[in-house]
Amino acid sequence: MSLKNLLLQKRSRIVKKWCDVVLRTYPEQSQSFLKKKDPFGNPLGHTIAEGIESIYDELLQGAESDNIPLFFDNIMRVRAVQDFSPSQAVGFVFGLKKVIRKELGSEILKEGISEEWAAFENRIDGLALLCFDIYTACRQKIFDIRVNEVKKQSHRLLKMAGLAYELPGDYEHPGYEGDLKEGQVNKSE
Amino acid sequence: MADIPESWKVPPPKAWKLSTPEELVKDVDHRPLSLLGLEKGWMRTAPDVEIKPGMHCHAALPKRLETVDMPNPRQWSAMDEDWKLPRNWKEIILEGFKDRLGRFRSFQLFMDICVRCGACADKCHYFIGSADPKNMPVLRAELLRSIYRKYFTTAGKLLGPIAGARELTLDVLREWWYYLYQCTECRRCSVFCPYGIDTAEITMMGRELTNLLGLNIDWIAAPVAFCYRTGNHMGIQPHAYKDMIEFFLDEIENVTGVRMSPTFNRKGAEILFITPSGDVFGDPGTYTCMGYLMLFHELGLDVTWSTYASEGGNFGFFTSNEMMKRLNAKMYAEAKRLGVKWILGGECGHMWRVINQYMGTMNLDIAEGSKLEEPVSPITGTKFENTKSTKMVHITEFTADLIRHNKLKLDPSRNDHLKVTFHDSCNTSRGMGLFEEPRYIIKNVCNHFYDMPAGTIREQTFCCGGGSGLNAGEDMELRMRGGLPRANAVKYVHEKYGVNKLACICAIDRAVLPNLMEYFVPEVDVTGLHEMVANAMILEGEKEKTVDLRGEPLPGREESE
Ligand code: SF4
Numbered sequence: 114m115s116l117k118n119l120l121l122q123k124r125s126r127i128v129k130k131w132c133d134v135v136l137r138t139y140p141e142q143s144q145s146f147l148k149k150k151d152p153f154g155n156p157l158g159h160t161i162a163e164g165i166e167s168i169y170d171e172l173l174q175g176a177e178s179d180n181i182p183l184f185f186d187n188i189m190r191v192r193a194v195q196d197f198s199p200s201q202a203v204g205f206v207f208g209l210k211k212v213i214r215k216e217l218g219s220e221i222l223k224e225g226i227s228e229e230w231a232a233f234e235n236r237i238d239g240l241a242l243l244c245f246d247i248y249t250a251c252r253q254k255i256f257d258i259r260v261n262e263v264k265k266q267s268h269r270l271l272k273m274a275g276l277a278y279e280l281p282g283d284y285e286h287p288g289y290e291g292d293l294k295e296g297q298v299n300k301s302e
Numbered sequence: 303m304a305d306i307p308e309s310w311k312v313p314p315p316k317a318w319k320l321s322t323p324e325e326l327v328k329d330v331d332h333r334p335l336s337l338l339g340l341e342k343g344w345m346r347t348a349p350d351v352e353i354k355p356g357m358h359c360h361a362a363l364p365k366r367l368e369t370v371d372m373p374n375p376r377q378w379s380a381m382d383e384d385w386k387l388p389r390n391w392k393e394i395i396l397e398g399f400k401d402r403l404g405r406f407r408s409f410q411l412f413m414d415i416c417v418r419c420g421a422c423a424d425k426c427h428y429f430i431g432s433a434d435p436k437n438m439p440v441l442r443a444e445l446l447r448s449i450y451r452k453y454f455t456t457a458g459k460l461l462g463p464i465a466g467a468r469e470l471t472l473d474v475l476r477e478w479w480y481y482l483y484q485c486t487e488c489r490r491c492s493v494f495c496p497y498g499i500d501t502a503e504i505t506m507m508g509r510e511l512t513n514l515l516g517l518n519i520d521w522i523a524a525p526v527a528f529c530y531r532t533g534n535h536m537g538i539q540p541h542a543y544k545d546m547i548e549f550f551l552d553e554i555e556n557v558t559g560v561r562m563s564p565t566f567n568r569k570g571a572e573i574l575f576i577t578p579s580g581d582v583f584g585d586p587g588t589y590t591c592m593g594y595l596m597l598f599h600e601l602g603l604d605v606t607w608s609t610y611a612s613e614g615g616n617f618g619f620f621t622s623n624e625m626m627k628r629l630n631a632k633m634y635a636e637a638k639r640l641g642v643k644w645i646l647g648g649e650c651g652h653m654w655r656v657i658n659q660y661m662g663t664m665n666l667d668i669a670e671g672s673k674l675e676e677p678v679s680p681i682t683g684t685k686f687e688n689t690k691s692t693k694m695v696h697i698t699e700f701t702a703d704l705i706r707h708n709k710l711k712l713d714p715s716r717n718d719h720l721k722v723t724f725h726d727s728c729n730t731s732r733g734m735g736l737f738e739e740p741r742y743i744i745k746n747v748c749n750h751f752y753d754m755p756a757g758t759i760r761e762q763t764f765c766c767g768g769g770s771g772l773n774a775g776e777d778m779e780l781r782m783r784g785g786l787p788r789a790n791a792v793k794y795v796h797e798k799y800g801v802n803k804l805a806c807i808c809a810i811d812r813a814v815l816p817n818l819m820e821y822f823v824p825e826v827d828v829t830g831l832h833e834m835v836a837n838a839m840i841l842e843g844e845k846e847k848t849v850d851l852r853g854e855p856l857p858g859r860e861e862s863e
């Protein structure tokens with residue numbers, strides 16, 4: 114059986130376990146809350162569950178889907194403002210390797226598809242790099258917002274006092290987000 | 303993937319450790335705690351409670367506290383080991399605790415009656431956005447309750463931790479401070495508590511206690527000090543206040559061709575208008591302010607602005623009971639001085655909680671001998687019976703009544719480029735039940751309105767993430783976490799209906815939500831309600847309008863080349 118078929122067969126187990134990997138980066142006492150299915154009352158858990166499942170499916174599609182960056186963006190936008198170091202924020206991506214190895218390790222050996230597996234692992238590494246880019250862009254956005262908040266709020270006063278100025282273009286980063294939205298999965302080969 | 307050599311690492315503040323991916327996905331942050339409190343978990347403080355940058359506001363500068371005679375002014379920082387506390391800080395806190403238990407019946411009750419059912423636990427936007435259990439309202443309240451038990455109950459004195467009691471230590475104080483200033487006093491949790499326990503009030507008491515030690519944050523203390531000296535949060539002096547509004551008149555004239563002439567500090571006016579200074583000095587509130595000016599002009603309302611009562615907001619409310627009262631006093635004092643019949647108030651949140659819940663009893667003695675009476679709309683004759691005790695009407699009540707009586711000429715198609723949703727401010731919804739009026743106005747001034755899903759609006763509305771003085775720049779991460787549930791609901795209506803405007807009736811929202819949107823849903827912009835009203839209003843003698851108040855082209859009316 115091909116790796117893809119194996120991954121499809123074990124889809125729900127792998128997705129659940131990968132999702133748990135992300136959830137376990139949050140405190141123990143909050144686990145049952147984070148598992149509540151309530152898109153508005155529990156946006157964090159919902160975003161993670163939805164994102165992980167969709168990323169996995171897109172990944173199996175093989176093609177480098179535009180949706181992968183979007184789902185990662187949803188997840189990372191929140192993790193980038195939570196109590197994580199950058200490595201902790203991104204680390205869950207590698208968790209997928211571990212989960213799959215545990216679930217399918219013996220089958221991979223049995224079927225003699227370790228080369229296919231190596232290629233797939235490479236793609237997971239690529240996901241991690243993408244994720245890190247997104248994380249960094251989110252952090253940058255926070256810094257931009259901080260700087261611009263002061264500028265925006267005092268702009269009118271300065272204008273009135275005859276000290277009007279326009280925000281220099283480089284604060285705005287036009288297209289900065291656009292890059293991300295259209296961003297492609299990094300190739301790590 | 304190659305490992306990064308150890309020597310390349312930028313050492314972070316805490317000890318650095320090279321982690322393998324496996325370690326990274328292991329539990330990052332386990333703080334065992336239990337709602338029963340029998341395990342020591344939630345009572346453990348350092349090293350669990352680490353005060354992190356991005357999650358708290360800067361400490362109050364000594365000069366702010368000196369201006370209003372608050373105790374223990376000094377230069378300090380939450381990140382420092384030494385907070386330079388007075389030597390008898392523990393006595394001060396315990397004395398203050400005792401005093402408040404005696405003065406506020408609700409405080410005593412809230413300390414005693416919680417059964418730790420957990421109904422409130424997952425209702426706080428900071429918990430929802432962070433998953434930090436210490437942001438569960440019940441555990442926020444436990445911060446104070448555990449001390450209460452230890453020093454004011456027999457069981458706690460005798461049994462200590464088993465009875466959920468703990469010693470007041472420096473670490474406990476740090477934890478108090480950190481988590482009391484991670485509560486926006488929004489009261490969402492109280493809606494779900496079967497006993498009606500209002501954790502916001504517990505936070506208020508806790509903050510009062512921290513204030514006894516000079517532990518305020520500057521984002522609250524500065525507006526308080528400014529407000530006390532000049533009447534408004536920004537410390538703007540009367541002439542600048544007037545100049546700013548006159549500057550708006552030019553902008554309005556450019557757009558509409560109509561010149562307005564508001565009056566200031568005019569004795570004998572029928573109505574005094576008070577609005578948060580954020581409307582006068584901060585975008586996008588300024589467009590809402592232009593909206594007020596246009597509305598008053600069009601109605602020919604006998605209204606005056608005040609350069610003394612030049613602030614509707616009241617950060618004293620986030621400081622102490624006494625400070626709230628002191629800063630609020632100017633409203634009735636000015637109404638009396640000018641001899642007005644009633645007060646009309648602009649779009650704000652916490653301003654209205656103070657007015658609606660406290661002003662009528664707190665400062666009514668100041669109004670004695672004034673001409674204030676039960677407000678009646680001079681345009682429609684409607685009596686605002688609900689404001690009999692305060693003599694102050696919310697502008698959305700006033701405008702909704704005008705629309706109901708057909709007193710405004712409106713062309714909602716001027717707002718056709720907008721797909722609007724409405725954010726209920728915590729204070730106007732849970733503090734005064736103002737749900738229908740704003741929606742009624744919106745539906746009359748634009749053609750596309752979509753409410754966010756149930757559970758995220760009206761009395762269950764989610765906080766903007768920056769209320770109660772937490773809308774500083776330095777705590778941006780906190781704001782974004784807390785704003786997640788709100789942003790998430792906006793994102794939903796954006797994706798489902800193409801919503802591109804988030805309307806609100808609160809000055810703090812207008813300052814906080816644009817950033818929240820920029821981060822989570824950049825396609826959505828923020829507006830005050832009266833900006834939309836003004837854009838839809840057909841003014842007597844107006845020129846052919848091609849742009850709205852922001853100078854953006856009106857749909858289908860772009861200037862022909
Ligand atoms: S809902 Fe009320 S009684 Fe239940 S834990 Fe929360 S505060 Fe206590």
Ligand code: SF4
Pocket residue numbers: 425426427428438439442484485486487488489490491492501502505
């Ligand atoms: S009042 Fe609001 S911010 Fe404070 S604990 Fe309750 S829900 Fe959270």
